[in-house]
Amino acid sequence: MTSLEEGIVGRSVSFFAEDIVANQIELTEKISGARILFIGAAGSIGFETLKVIASFRPAALHVVDHNENGLAEVVRALRSSNQPLQVDDFLTLPFDYGGDPFRLWLGAQEQNYDYILNFAALKHVRSEKDPYSILAMLDTNVLKLERLARQLSGRRGTKRLFCVSTDKAANPSSMMGATKRLMEHALFSSALEWPRGMEITSARFANVAMSNGSLLQSWKLRLEARQPMACPEGCRRFFVSLGESGQLCTLAGLLGEQSSLFVPGLDPEQHLVLLQDVAQKFLEAQGMRAHFTRDEAEAVARVETLAAEGKWPVLLTPLDTAGEKPYEEFVAANEECLPTRFAALNRVPYLPLEEPRTFSQLLHELRTIMAGGGDGRPVTIDWLKAAIASVESSFAESHVTSSKSLDQRI
Secondary structure (H helix, E strand, O other), X not given: OOHHHHHHHOOOOOOOHHHHHHOHHHHHHHHOOOEEEEEOOOOHHXXXXXXXXXXXXXXXXXXXXXXXXXXXXXXXXXXXXXXXXXXXXXXXXXXXXXXXXXXXXXXXXXXXOOEEEEOOOOOOHHHOOOHHHHHHHHHHHHHHHHHHHHHHHOOOOOOEEEEEXXXXXXXXXXXXXXXXXXXXXXXXXXXXXXXXXOEEEEEOOOEEOOOOOOHHHHHHHHHHOOOXXXXXXXXXXXXXXXXXXXXXXXXHHHHOOOOEEEEEOOOHHHHOEEHHHHHHHHHHHOOOEEEEEOOHHHHHHOHHHHHHOOEEEEEEEOOOOOOOOOOOOOOOOOOOOEEOOOOOXXXXXXXXXXXXXXXXXXXXXXXXXHOOOOOOOOOOHHHHHHHHXXXXXXXXXXXXXXOOOHHHOO
């Protein structure tokens, strides 16, 4: 963990270190010699999990991601590490896991995978723009998972499937969070026919400090570009480090209890932090102090003047864009959070839908729309919201709508 990460997460030892050590033998027994498929591992969380699992010497490690630049960096980072990659069959492939090349490739594999870990996602609340951006979320987060289920249904031998969810799936206020909640239904409900005997788990996440696309990474980039930082005002978030994210997924994905959503056992009183405080700590690590302002013109104009005084402009922005939530939570109102065998992880048992057919019907309607069918009426945000609410009724009330977008902000 870097000194910056330590300052952000408020600890110098991994939150999950005790669990990794306590389960070292079992992890070795499961992973050593296993064949493992990673989907979407060019992203931060996927790559961190890949590093943890690679250290246990699987026999085969195949990595799929449509981001070929990211895959190149995965290889460079692993091959350049002071801990040599000891995997005989290591392969990276630039596939979209919902596309035909991936389907054909997977069907051509003579040996099955023991474990499949899926990190592919559209995960930004800021992506909620119009009906078509929401359809893109539904396609990546739900429909591609349905296609994977069909591809695996005729194959046997896969012991476990793990897919990353998000804290925003609990009482979702955004379309992104709602699509990830639907992803959880795709994993655990009876609507999809996953291979019999395959165990499935997921995890809802805290913010991962310095991950790709994160607010903290944007702060680093803004400093490098000599531009002001931006920070949502009055917003509280949980944080884990990059390394902790990989450990969390390894524990939940390989050892977690079937049909459960795993959540970090972080204490809101201790670990739910105000983003303004995080911005201050971030700048202190750079030897500077924050100059908070709500005036965008001032923030842009005074970068160099403030920098000369050892300060940096931080624009405070209101939480008035679509889908924004003032605080982070892992457990929905009707869910139960239970202790586990792990010291630092709790689990939320999946609650089956009262009407499973509503989810099957939604999948059918989405497939029809994507194929260019339907009744000819245009797809609207209101229609999508109502369609999601037919499965998750509370979303009709919890969704936060706004005419404002983060595209209009620094």
